């Protein structure tokens with residue numbers, strides 16, 4: 001691959017993902033301006049594009065300052081264009097194509113960016129072992145958004161906007177006790193990765209399909225686990241998703 005993807009840390013646990021070669025860079029969800037400027041300076045890169053998944057302040061807080069400093073920068077995504085699923089645009093400076101997937105639920109206008117071979121920038125829709133809060137209250141939309149992600153190639157690398165992996169794994173370990181040894185191995189891997197690289201991401205869709213409870217609500221075993229937690233029988237994947245999200249909110 002002729003480009004690299006690097007994390008820029010922002011706030012407490014946000015990642016501003018940078019897609020770059022040795023000359024140009026596109027950043028995803030710059031919630032802050034200063035860490036991006038530092039990265040540009042350190043790596044001697046020109047900012048040519050900004051991708052925005054959704055309008056929460058910790059994702060767009062740095063956009064206007066960056067546009068002011070780099071008036072030629074192109075901005076794509078939420079608040080700038082409307083897309084149909086899999087509409088695409090080119091990022092010519094990096095010789096890349098980007099496809100857009102609408103993914104409402106966390107917010108009404110949330111979009112995902114599927115970039116290049118198989119890199120998904122998913123904002124706050126999916127996290128490693130978890131999913132985003134449904135701030136809109138539209139659980140059907142949130143559920144459908146996750147189903148769209150499930151259809152992507154299983155080798156898709158997933159770049160969420162927060163480092164929430166350990167907290168989500170703790171919840172998973174607490175919830176799915178029947179598979180605790182299975183998750184313990186993953187937990188040890190994540191802890192090693194956090195200690196050595198200080199980051200647990202990206203994650204790969206194949207693993208999320210296996211381990212992320214929010215992508216497994218069609219699995220009868222998961223439905224049974226959630227049923228016993230809730231005290232009533234759940235035998236529907238959507239009902240299971242709603243109950244699971246509720247359990248996670250109260251964790």
Ligand SMILES: [Zn+2]
Nearest residue numbers: 054056106124
């Ligand atoms: Zn958000």
